Amino acid sequence: MVAATSKDTNTRFSAESILARSYRFSNYVRLGLGLVFAGAVLATGIGRFHLILIQAEAVGTLVYLFLGLLGLYFMRGGRIPRRFARIAILLDFTTLGAIFGVVCSSSSEDAFQMIGNMPVYAIFFISIGYSALLGSPRYTLFITLYAGLLYAMGLLLAGQSGVIFGGKPDPINSILSLPNAVLQTLFILLTGSIVAAVLQMHRGLSRIAEDHGEEKAQLIESLKQRRQKLANHALELEKTTADFKQFVEDTTGRIETQAAALEQANAVSEELTASATSTSETVQSQSEGIERMATESEQLRGIIERVVRSNDSLNRSARESMESMQSTGQAIEETMGSLRNLEQAFASVQQITGIMTEIADKTNLLSLNASIEAARAGDAGRGFAVVATEVSKLADYTAENVRRIGEIVEQSLQTIASARSHADNAVSQAEHQRTRTRETEEQVRTTSELLKSQNEILENLIAELEVQRDRAGAVLTTAREQIEGQKELARTMASLDTEVSRINDASSRLKQGIDSIAHQSYELRELSQG
Structure with missing residues (x-):
């Protein structure tokens, strides 16, 4: 072209x-x-x-x-x-x-x-x-x-x-x-x-x-x-013939190798038969173990269900304690309010006692002045002196009562302060207890959810164990079938050994025919070139 x-x-x-x-x-x-x-x-x-x-x-x-x-x-x-x-x-x-x-x-x-x-x-x-x-x-x-x-x-x-x-x-x-x-x-x-x-x-x-x-x-x-x-066709035919000849030689070698491999495979098949028998026994033992695990898992599921019910009861108790703590905290708050009101009232009383003390001091000073004036008046002021003495006694009595009232008020204020301190501590403890109770409730809720999840996992495990038990039964059946198959394979390998010998003989005859074709293709190429 x-x-x-x-x-x-x-x-x-x-x-x-x-x-x-x-x-x-x-x-x-x-x-x-x-x-x-x-x-x-x-x-x-x-x-x-x-x-x-x-x-x-x-x-x-x-x-x-x-x-x-x-x-x-x-x-x-x-x-x-x-x-x-x-x-x-x-x-x-x-x-x-x-x-x-x-x-x-x-x-x-x-x-x-x-x-x-x-x-x-x-x-x-x-x-x-x-x-x-x-x-x-x-x-x-x-x-x-x-x-x-x-x-x-x-x-x-x-x-x-x-x-x-x-x-x-x-x-x-x-x-x-x-x-x-x-x-x-x-x-x-x-x-x-x-x-x-x-x-x-x-x-x-x-x-x-x-x-x-x-x-x-x-x-x-x-x-x-x-x-x-x-x-080109002659060259290709010659090349193809050479390749096919090489293929036949390789195939013959592979067939001989396969013959030796068949003998080894026969021995391996016997070993596999023994191994399959052992595997069958192992699978049967595993099936029995799976059956026991399924029974024990059922018992464990019953225990977990009881734990879940107890946990639900604990959760309810925690909620009731939480409600009680809220009521106690409210009562303590009301008591704190009453103590503050009482403290304010005693503060007012303390102010009044202070006023009364001032009045008693002024009355006592007035009685002293009256006694001095009565002494100056002599006999004429003797009756006024008696009155001044009574007034002085009344002032002393009043001062003494006011002092006692002050002490009582002071003690009352200290008692109220102590009560307030205890009430504050009670409020703090109640708040702390409320927090702890809330945390306990949260932990109980989390534990309940975990137990439910664990129960679901256990149910899935039981279902999977049942599946594995069925599979183990199927594997046991398959293992028994494999034992029979291995025996049949041994008989087939013996037959294949005979067929391999026949194929080897046919390959030798085919190699001779290929040599003849190669010689003819060479002559064809020589004719095409000259």
């Missing part, structure tokens, strides 16, 4: 290079015609430049040289200016036709000379020839028709300028042969048509050759690919 693509690329590059050379060659022909025109003008027209023929040829020379140089610029670097090349050829024929028409319309003599000028006539054919180098039959045919039209128009202009088309040419009278003029025009058209047809046929043959070349290249490439595929 890569080779075909490379070949197509090379073909395309070679075709493009040929086309580029054709374009350059047509441009070189144009330059050559320009140089020929220039030489002709320089050789014959220096002294006759006033003639219309020489002037027309000079203009044509300049046009041809300009187009040729412009073509060299556009074609530099191997480029192919297709549009410029076609326009340049069209301008070549237009210039040639203009020269031909201008000269033919000037005078009968100039027209006669122009029509009889064979180099000019040959330029028509040369231009048609290098237009075919562009490789387009249609364009060549178009240029041919255009050239024939220009030549016919030149003949028409020559006839209008006085050239006579008769039967026999006569240069003196400017008579041209009409059949020759018609044949010249037809020659231009016929030559261009033949060139276009040949170009079309060449293009068709080139396409056919390219198609056959491509088919041949594709066929060769297909044969190469098939040969390569055959060689």
Whole structure:
């Protein structure tokens, strides 16, 4: 596939290079015609430049040289200016036709000379020839028709300028042969048509050759690919055969290893049978232990339920104690209020005793003054002295009673203060006891919740023990079945040992067949390579 693509690329590059050379060659022909025109003008027209023929040829020379140089610029670097090349050829024929028409319309003599000028006539054919180098039959045919039209128009202009088309040419009278003029025009058209047809046929043959070349290249490439595929298949077959041979050898080795392993497995199976028997006994013992645990768990659940009921009773007692402590605290608060009121009352009594003490002191002072005045009065004041003495005694008695009342009040205040202190202590203790009771109640509540959770866990444990007991029974049944299975496995392993021996023999025969296939694949690969 890569080779075909490379070949197509090379073909395309070679075709493009040929086309580029054709374009350059047509441009070189144009330059050559320009140089020929220039030489002709320089050789014959220096002294006759006033003639219309020489002037027309000079203009044509300049046009041809300009187009040729412009073509060299556009074609530099191997480029192919297709549009410029076609326009340049069209301008070549237009210039040639203009020269031909201008000269033919000037005078009968100039027209006669122009029509009889064979180099000019040959330029028509040369231009048609290098237009075919562009490789387009249609364009060549178009240029041919255009050239024939220009030549016919030149003949028409020559006839209008006085050239006579008769039967026999006569240069003196400017008579041209009409059949020759018609044949010249037809020659231009016929030559261009033949060139276009040949170009079309060449293009068709080139396409056919390219198609056959491509088919041949594709066929060769297909044969190469098939040969390569055959060689690849032979290599793959040889490799696969070698791998399969290695696989058979490995399998044979593994079968021999498995045979030895089967013998060991048979011994292990016997050990497993004994172990399964021991496991069965152990599972049975575990089942009995689980049964005992379930019974003891039921007893533990009954104990926990009784503890929960006792805890609920303790919780109620704690709440009742809390309520009693609240009542006691309230009574103590009321007692504290009464003591404060009583203390205030004794304070008032103390104020009154102070007033009474002042009155007694003043009365005693008054009785003393009265006694002094009675002593001054002598016998006349003796009765007043007796009264003063009684008043003094009354004052002393009052003072004594007031003192005793003060002591009683002081003792009462001390008693009240002590009672208040004890009441404060009682309030503190009651508050502390209330806090402790509240904490005890909270702990009792927490303990109750924990006991309930423990009871739920215990119930789940009992349920799980029942499940495990069922599972232990199932395991015991399975263990007994395994014992029977191990015995059956021992019998099966003995049978497998016999089958392994047969497979080993078949593997040896298969290895010989693989060796034969490997030899044939090697011969196939040799044939595909040579």
